[in-house]
Amino acid sequence: MSATSVQPPRDDQPETPGGGSATLAEIARAAGVSAPTVSKVLNGRGDVAPATRSRVEELLRRHGYQRRRGSVQPAPLIDLVFHELESSWAMEVIRGVENVARQESLNVVLSESAGRLSPGQTWVDGVLARRPTGVILVLSGLDPAQRAQLTSRDIPFVVLDPAGDPGEDVPAIGAANWQGGLAATRHLLELGHRRIGVIGGPGGMMCSRARIDGYRAALETAGVAYEADLVRSGDFHHEAGYTAGLALLGRPDRPTAVFTGNDLQALGLYEAARELGLRIPQDVSVVGFDDLPLARWISPPLTTVRQPLTEMAEAAARLVLDLARGRQPSTLRVDLATRLVERASSAPPRAGAEGPAGE
Amino acid sequence: MSATSVQPPRDDQPETPGGGSATLAEIARAAGVSAPTVSKVLNGRGDVAPATRSRVEELLRRHGYQRRRGSVQPAPLIDLVFHELESSWAMEVIRGVENVARQESLNVVLSESAGRLSPGQTWVDGVLARRPTGVILVLSGLDPAQRAQLTSRDIPFVVLDPAGDPGEDVPAIGAANWQGGLAATRHLLELGHRRIGVIGGPGGMMCSRARIDGYRAALETAGVAYEADLVRSGDFHHEAGYTAGLALLGRPDRPTAVFTGNDLQALGLYEAARELGLRIPQDVSVVGFDDLPLARWISPPLTTVRQPLTEMAEAAARLVLDLARGRQPSTLRVDLATRLVERASSAPPRAGAEGPAGE
Structure with a gap:
């Protein structure tokens, strides 16, 4: 995929179902709106009344609508979302995602969920509008409505989760x-x-x-x-x-x-x-x-x-790109090995070292 | 600007000149191509033959063509390019740009120029296609052709340049x-x-x-x-x-x-x-x-x-947004103050401290 291949999603194109059971036309009929309006909602366009939008989102979710893979060309972007952007810990992760992105001529969109465990709706709206190739969430997850929104647009996501608890059905890279x-x-x-x-x-x-x-x-x-x-x-x-x-x-x-x-x-x-x-x-x-x-x-x-943070981030980026390209991984969850690195801060205890400070 | 306001650039829309002297139609005539082809080049679309593309770019540059401000709605993105993504130094900068982006409902696209002093053409192509609201370059610059490409698309850029040598006519934030x-x-x-x-x-x-x-x-x-x-x-x-x-x-x-x-x-x-x-x-x-x-x-x-890296990055983000909104800053270059922070690694010299190690 080259960086120049972006094609903006068109909002007048009929879409057919993927994993879901309803067509876009059926969703439109059920919502009492036109098919182009459903398409606008799918593409995160701002020009749909909020009430109409929630009604359509609810129907997309209820019908398990899923955009057919390949019906829209995604933007050459990977969205990377942090719980908080702090310290060189985050830098190790960014470097790993950036390594893979550069090899694949993709760019990385960085967000911070500002301490919340899920990114906000503003972020989701932005993702729907820019249609990244995939999403990597670091130490944060998506609530069920957000997951449904990404799934219905066929935007894959992976949790980079050294914390180790993303849920069984969520593609995730962790550490031992x-x-x-x-x-x-x-x-x-x-x-x-x-x-x-x-x-x-x-x-x-x-x-x-x-x-x-x-x-x-x-x-x-x-x-x-x-x-x-x-x-x-x-x-x-x-x-x-x-x-x-x-x-x-x-x-x-x-x-x-x-x-x-x-x-x-x-x-x-x-x-x-x-x-x-x-x-x-x-x-x-x-x-x-x-x-x-x-x-x-x-x-x-x-x-x-x-903890091989850079390698974990690289693995997460490769996993989300595999998913975007329709390759199903053999397992949804991989934990990378940790290993002890011995340096000078550990040594045998001195005889009698226990006891009050300064003895 | 909200994250949902992205409107993909349309490629069939006539454009009129801004600061430059030629219209899009004149560029098309000079290049022997149609106006939509010039528009495709302006929007970084991949479906233009390379030779045609260079000819159009050359004419855009020679005529000082500049897209009229507001003729295309930019994407709610700020591009942030590092010379190298290393250490918590880069994290301080990312945090500053992210702070402003969040307040303005923008997202940050992160790139690394991989040690080169200018980002590569792949990056420029990506920028033209995604049309960010502005570009911030950290410790790296643009070559004249790249500058002309951004200028003709009316994409503003600022150099975050603690190195202190971006050139007089380049908007830049530095340190004292x-x-x-x-x-x-x-x-x-x-x-x-x-x-x-x-x-x-x-x-x-x-x-x-x-x-x-x-x-x-x-x-x-x-x-x-x-x-x-x-x-x-x-x-x-x-x-x-x-x-x-x-x-x-x-x-x-x-x-x-x-x-x-x-x-x-x-x-x-x-x-x-x-x-x-x-x-x-x-x-x-x-x-x-x-x-x-x-x-x-x-x-x-x-x-x-x-060195107030986070504040410098915030200032760079605000400056590039001002430029994007047509506000001309009173000065193109601002250096933020540095100040000494005294901690425990400095003290008066001991009498006789000079001399061979271990004396």
């Missing part, structure tokens, strides 16, 4: 979070640590739940008791790692190692350790999650679980 | 680089440093030249001699800071302070110092440039010159 938590904790156990703290991500995120379950599995298979007291949580930002770090490391019986929910939390923990006069790794070992570029650059360089 | 270099160096002089090293960015980048000129101005107005030996350069990545750091700090008469070209270089310098057994700031003070989020998170937190 549980294995990552297991590997991080086993590494610390093998170094000789027995009191290992953990900081989770936001409560609702399944990725965080999976990592902590991996942590727990590593402890219990090693015969080390799981202590709820050593488990903290917060969001995925620096500040949460700092706060949880002060709480964990300020205890008289502080842990000798901490597995943090991600690299930014690890940075916050570094700061907390510094304030408490604790050295990394001599007084406390730290293992992060993600392996952002900065993990190599901080002091000491961070031992962390690599 | 020289003042930043001056402030960083004055800060170190006021702390008592006299041997101050500096690491520049890539040779061709005017931003780096301006920062080093500011450094030199601070030294000379303080009566401290400029020593070419203490000036290094490299690209804007971590590795360059590490290499230049080893060279500067490994000298027997090493500087007691270093002003680095950006924050990533400062991280590299931190690593070099660590390897040489030098403490920051006790043995060497460091001042960076940019104030990326990570500057606060590293250890010790980095004193740096804040």
